[in-house]
Amino acid sequence: MKPLGNLAQSARAKQLSSARSTLIFVGILTLAANGFLYYNAEAEITKVLDAEVAKAGPGAVVDQVKFAEVKQNAINAIRIIYGGAAALGVVFITLGALIFKAPVAMVVTGLVLYITANAIFFVINPASLASGVIVKAVIIFLLFRSAMAAFAYQREAALEAAKADGPEDLEPFDRPPPASP
Known part of the structure; x- marks a missing residue:
């Protein structure tokens, strides 16, 4: 049972590495675009604004x-939006870099953000939902799957860690059954 557990944990670690790559990729893309x-x-x-003035007519x-x-x-407002989104890119990169410190917290935070x-x-902008919908769906799927891992x-x-400390630290359902008399 021990090798199987290690094998499963190794597979989960690979999924977390994939989640790290996904978060860092999303972060770099978000930071660069914004x-x-x-x-x-x-x-x-x-x-x-020039188009609006032209619509008003020559007179x-x-x-x-x-x-x-x-x-x-308008420039200030749009820069706040783009600056905030660029900062979010930095957050995604940070979450990816720290994923092995607290896997659940980092992946779930990334997914929620x-x-x-x-x-x-x-x-x-309602049209933004349709823009890159397949890529967005793939990213959400990857992050959700990463959260499960x-x-x-x-x-x-x-x-x-609890097993290494001793059986008294294990939850009741994780303890081996008592020996028969």
């Missing part, structure tokens, strides 16, 4: 002071 969008925020807002009068104020407020971030972006890995590690 870092670029943060850097490009002014051009993005200028393009949108439209635009208050330049108010226009500049609206533009700056990923789903929550996508829900927030859906509220901000993390629970099993952490439980097995705790059980092994």
Whole structure:
């Protein structure tokens, strides 16, 4: 039974390594994409506002002071969103790096943050849900599967530690049956 337990624990450790790779990949992708969008925020807002002015027609009068104020407020707002998302990328990288310290906490936190971030972006822009839906589904599946492995890995590690300390530290159902008289 011991070799089978070690083999299963080894497989779970490989799944945790996969979870680490997934979290770090998601983190790097999130950081890079949102870092670029943060850097490009002014051009993005200028393009949108110029299109709105063009829609108003050639004879439209635009208050330049108010226009500049609206533009700056929009740039600040979008940079807060992109900056927050880039910071989330750093969090994913950190969770991946620390996954073997507290497997369940890191994987479940990553899964919850990923789903929550996508829900927030859906509220901000409903079209974002359909954007990359297959990739998002795969990431959620991988993180969910990793969470299951993390629970099993952490439980097995705790059980092994308790066995090393002695049978009195084991839960009643983990103790060997008493010897028959």
